[in-house]
Amino acid sequence: MRIGIDIRSLQTESQFRGIGTYTYNLIKHLVEVNSENQYIFFASAYRPLKDLGEGLRRNLVWLRRPARLTSLTDQLFWYNTLKAYRIEVFHTTELAVPKFSPCRRVITVHDLIPLIFQEYKRLPKLAHYLVYLLKFRSTQWAEKVIAVSESVKNDLIRILGLPEENLHVVYEGVQGCFQPFLPADRVEAMKKKYRINRDYLIFPCGFEPRKNVSTAIRAFHRALKRLPDGYQLALVGNLSPESWRVKQCIYQRGLEKEVLLTGYVPPEELCYLYNGAKLCLFPSLHEGFGLPVLEAMACGLPVIASNDTSLPEVAGDAAVLVNPYSVEAIAEAIVRVLTDPDLQRSLKEKGLKRAALFSWDRVAGETLKVYQSLVKRSP
CATH class of the missing domain: 3.40.50.2000 (Glycogen Phosphorylase B;)
Structure with a gap:
């Protein structure tokens, strides 16, 4: 299975937050848990990326344009890129799913906070809110949506009206550096x-x-x-x-x-x-x-x-x-x-x-099952 993952969240402020932690640990443990699949990690050529190590670096593809999915040109760029790399499942770990795709799409939703809190609907955050709204609506184009908790899953159903059969809850994991009795x-x-x-x-x-x-x-x-x-x-x-x-x-x-x-x-x-x-x-x-x-x-x-x-x-x-x-x-x-x-x-x-109970190996294994369910259903 050829799996493409958008890792550009590791090149923005998100790298210091939960989304960045999720993205890095997901790709790291996917490669460790199942090396039979082929993984392609899409990154921006215009922003620095932290050292992922040799094992992950060899899977990188550098995107030579912003590819923000905000225009028809961006959509076509993604379609052609995914087709050129023969991607079977494309996973984005931050909001934005391409509407036109030659392959199956998966998105991880971490929360719907910008749609829930009124502060995002007023200036100076109103412009950000409208962008978030467009991005959240793009989740309807994904064949599978991974929610990081039952709480997020319920919000996706209640606020965005997504069908429950397309939603899968996969809890996050704890990095190995967090342990007791350190020196x-x-x-x-x-x-x-x-x-x-x-x-x-x-x-x-x-x-x-x-x-x-x-x-x-x-x-x-x-x-x-x-x-x-x-x-x-x-x-x-x-x-x-x-x-x-x-x-x-x-x-x-x-x-x-x-x-x-x-x-x-x-x-x-x-x-x-x-x-x-x-x-x-x-x-x-x-x-x-x-x-x-x-x-x-x-x-x-x-x-x-x-x-x-x-x-x-x-x-x-x-x-x-x-x-x-x-x-x-x-x-x-x-x-x-x-x-x-x-x-x-x-x-x-x-x-x-x-x-x-919350390991990144478990996260990787459960995410792979989501990928596999899509490929099996492909015509």
Whole structure:
């Protein structure tokens, strides 16, 4: 089977987010799980691409035009490209499916957040919303749609009206670098690098409103007043124009020394920060999957997460689930976990078992089954 995969998400800002993590690990493990298939990875010739290693690099095809799928010319370019490389199944891991295709099409949908939150429907994001709307509608052209959770699958049916028989849920996986009991000296060195100088909680986040960072800060501030020891809260994620709200929330409460903005932390360093933390906080208002919850669990870290959207199905009974809109509920959960050694021990044990269920080999295997179902049905 000749499988083409659009990996241009590894050349945009998405490479630092869940989509990039998904794309890289999917192609890496597809090649490892089944080397009998022929894989062709389509990348843009106009943007840098991180080193994929020799095993993946030999499968690259560089596209010499933007191929944004926004015009008939772009559509024809994709049609001719897929035909020239004799692709049987074409998989895009980010939004945009070609309408005209000589082969079967698969798309992975990570979430429908731009269609759900009203902030995307107003200036200055209105133009982005309209582009997203066009891209989301292109999912109807795919023969199979992979949703990363049951929550996303339900949104695809409810919002876009996609037929359930075309949808497959394939959960994401946890990278191997996320594991417990990493060397203590490396943990301490990483804490020093990111200015952490006492016991701390960690919140892997972005700074768009749905991440609920300001609510988390208010809850942390309330919890500090009830805890016998001082703690810091490390907010891990790329700073954005919207982070001014978070900074304002910090300054208003005099928490400049307690709340740290680390900026982006790569996975190979983030695993050490998880190992050194006392608790992972993740009260997001909406997630398509919620990979940080599993990454923290894989490092043996107790987790407090939102009880909404995909997070309950990802966390199972291995996390303390809270109402993300309630400052008091989050603060109470923080105090309860940090002051109850038995609860910490239970969450660690359950979390390690839960995270072990989500491997990238499993993701690759289930994705291959989706490909195979299409080829078998081909005339």
